Amino acid sequence: MERQVPEPTTRRLSLYLRVLADMEAGEVETTSSEQIARRCNLNPAQVRKDLAHFGGFGIRGVGYDVAGLRQAVAGILGLDRERPVLIVGAGNLGSALADYPGFNTGGFRIVALLDIDPAKIGTRTRRGAPVCPLEQLEDLVAKHGVEMAIIAVPAPAAPEVVDRLVAAGIRTVLNFAPVRPVVPDGVHVRHVDLKVELESLSFFLAEDEGDGEEEEDA
């Protein structure tokens, strides 16, 4: 019954938030859909339509109040409160993500990393996040009220990890494992498939190379 917000819109809101924060830091008081759009490589109508899902934030003939809109967008994205995050997998990638600046600011806080490797357990990342045994998954979720998790485990382990996370109460998952586990309704998974990104880029190179076989119009 709630108005349905397209996924591309939710992604762009995050972009808007970034440029608005930039503007605010740069002492800009007022802006327009055109300025925002230009800095995101988008169409101004796109910006207005995205915002229109949530109400009228601008003044016709004038534009948007930077600080006010920034706060509004942060609220829409639920970034006006603390968001504890759990990372499963303390390998190269998991550890790098734990220290990633964007995952430790603007509402997010990496609570801990989970792993099964005894050598890693008990250590901490550079930023201080502890590496805990996987068994503590359920306890940590409950204790910190965690609703977001990041998966950075090898592909074979991922499906089971997802199941455990969901059973523990996690409702959003950022998945770096090269598999697409199925989750129940109400749980949202976003896949970051690094190999897919690189391979699909390679396609453009192959296209230009002609690939060896050039049989077209006679």
Add this chain to the structure above:
Amino acid sequence: MERQVPEPTTRRLSLYLRVLADMEAGEVETTSSEQIARRCNLNPAQVRKDLAHFGGFGIRGVGYDVAGLRQAVAGILGLDRERPVLIVGAGNLGSALADYPGFNTGGFRIVALLDIDPAKIGTRTRRGAPVCPLEQLEDLVAKHGVEMAIIAVPAPAAPEVVDRLVAAGIRTVLNFAPVRPVVPDGVHVRHVDLKVELESLSFFLAEDEGDGEEEEDA
């Protein structure tokens, strides 16, 4: 003049390749669009339409030869040759990406990482990729015939890095920096914006929380 291939198709081809490689490893000889689709959470017609952009690979009434189709898809994606890759930025993320298994198999090879931090230059990642001074960018591109680069530098440095890469002859970029540099036609950039992914996931949590303001139908 060439038939235009939708970007979503190129991404899915990479998924198909993975599934087909799995099947081949599992001694499966023949498959169908339905089997492939199920393992990718897709519609069978989608699989067939994607493949149809490049020709008829199947046999009606029978299906697809796993090994043959895998090889064909690898060829389409240009993964039947070596693809040297350069990573710019040897921080946490860049280093993790350099050691990422998917970036060192199936055609890809991380040639080197580039950085400006003297403390990092001269070191090597666990897998053995050397960290070189940024000044060597152009030389390394030329020497190894690099056409793909990965950007893992802080946001402010990214636009200039992209310009240099493009000037040096790079034609595909996988960008992890939270900015969207504009590039000339013929250069392809794929953005992996980790903060956007996490923030847009947070939206779903906010949605369910009601956000404080619940003024709807009277």
Add this chain to the structure above:
DNA sequence: ATTTGTGAACGCATTCACAGCT
């Protein structure tokens, strides 16, 4: 004069449904 908010038009990708092979 300027810029928002939005219904209408457009374009594109996904899905359907069936004809065509094996």
Add this chain to the structure above:
DNA sequence: AGCTGTGAATGCGTTCACAAAT
């Protein structure tokens, strides 16, 4: 009988274009 390949239909997001507001 079974599965592919594909034109037609559908659905969805983007862009246009303009009325409304300051």
